[in-house]
Amino acid sequence: MTIREQVHAKLGALPGAEKKVAHAFLALYPSAGLSTIAELAKAAGTSAPTVLRFVTRLGFESYPEFQRALRDEVQAQMASPSPLERGRSTKSIQPDTxxxxxxxxxxxxxxxxxxxxxxxxxxxxxxxxxxxxxxxxxxxxxxxxxxxxxxxxxxxxxxxxxxxxxxxxxxxxxxxxxxxxxxxxxxxxxxxxxxxxxxxxxxxxxxxxxxxxxxxxxxxxxxxxxxxxxxxxxxxxxxxxxxxxxxxxxxxxxxxxxxxxxxxxxxxxxxxxxxxxxxxxxxxx
Known part of the structure; x- marks a missing residue:
């Protein structure tokens, strides 16, 4: 699962303060997650410890680890192919319909x-x-x-x-x-x-x-x-x-x-x- 999918999956079970962090992250994706802890906390109207608890709940041991995974996710998104590119790729792998x-x-x-x-x-x-x-x-x-x-x-x-x-x-x-x-x-x-x-x-x-x-x-x-x-x-x-x-x-x-x-x-x-x-x-x- 991507980080966004993980956040969505956990959204309903998050405590109130951490849910604010989740909403801020999703609403300002990806910039919110690539900013500092203090900036994300300010955007969510919470505290830095709340942001850290949110990140830990996602399975990351530290905020830098969370940011590295997020950068990889953004890079993969930017590489999203067009329908023409997907069609060419699909045909080259599986020519039969x-x-x-x-x-x-x-x-x-x-x-x-x-x-x-x-x-x-x-x-x-x-x-x-x-x-x-x-x-x-x-x-x-x-x-x-x-x-x-x-x-x-x-x-x-x-x-x-x-x-x-x-x-x-x-x-x-x-x-x-x-x-x-x-x-x-x-x-x-x-x-x-x-x-x-x-x-x-x-x-x-x-x-x-x-x-x-x-x-x-x-x-x-x-x-x-x-x-x-x-x-x-x-x-x-x-x-x-x-x-x-x-x-x-x-x-x-x-x-x-x-x-x-x-x-x-x-x-x-x-x-x-x-x-x-x-x-x-x-x-x-």
Whole structure:
């Protein structure tokens, strides 16, 4: 497991002060972990001994050892290949197209790894944000993930009010921020290779005090710096393209949990939708 994966795995069980260090580390990855103990403690609003306890809990004997491992992780991330490079590499190793069984086995492995990478506490926190009836809920994804954002919005629009989806060109996103209030929730998808326009949008959302739920990969989009909740999915498929199946599976799990949390309201909205579909006129008292 990478250091980030270890932090995510332990997040739900960390004491309060150490959890602050974990959030600061994830939000400011990797710079927070490459800074001094004092600087990381200041960013987390804790003390140097708390940072050391956090590092020890991750299995490192000292802060320098932790930083060496982190530098190796960052170097590996920077070497992340493009789809073209992955395709060439895969073809040179295994020229034959993988069969259905092989592909499905890879998907199953990714789903299992994703389940282990996301703490239940973070999943619950995302569901709580998306269920907040006082806040609007916005959705947006990247080039290959925006369809999942749309899929979530289409379902949750039935479950709860004030569900919106960013649409159109990047230049129009600012227009769609005009009605956003502090505390509104924005669900963003961003996997490698990360989109600079989404990262910039995340910075603007943070300035407007929106609460961001980020669905990303194990390497973490730079959007993690702005996110309140980060849900990493394992997407590496050992082929030309990363897999979107774990992202979609997580999206469906979130939809299901929010539906259950909002059931009393959701069933009324569902009934109203059925009445509209069958062109029924509401009965007058």
């Amino acid at each position: 993988p069969g259905l069984t092989t592909s499905f086995a890879g998907v199953a492995a990714n789903l299992d790894a994703t389940l282990k990478a996301i703490p239940e506490s973070e999943f619950d926190a995302a569901c709580e944000l998306m269920s907040d009836p006082k806040s609007a809920c916005y959705f947006l994804g990247g080039r290959f993930t925006d369809f999942i954002a749309g899929y979530m919005a289409a379902h949750l629009r039935i479950i709860r009010p004030n569900v919106r989806r960013f649409t159109g060109q990047t230049s129009t996103w600012h227009d769609q921020l005009l009605d956003m209030k502090p505390g509104d929730v924005v669900v963003l998808f961003d996997i490698r290779r990360y989109q600079t326009d989404l990262v910039r949008l995340g910075e603007i959302l943070l300035e407007r005090r929106a609460r961001i739920v980020l669905i990303t990969d194990p390497w973490l989009s730079p959007l993690a710096r702005s996110a309140h909740v980060v849900l990493p999915c394992v997407v590496e498929a050992g082929r030309t393209w990363d897999s979107s199946v774990p992202l979609l599976a997580l999206a469906e799990a979130l939809i299901d949990r929010v539906s259950r949390r909002q059931w009393s309201n959701a069933q009324n909205r569902m009934q109203a939708l059925e009445d509209i579909h069958w062109n029924k006129t509401p009965q007058q008292d």
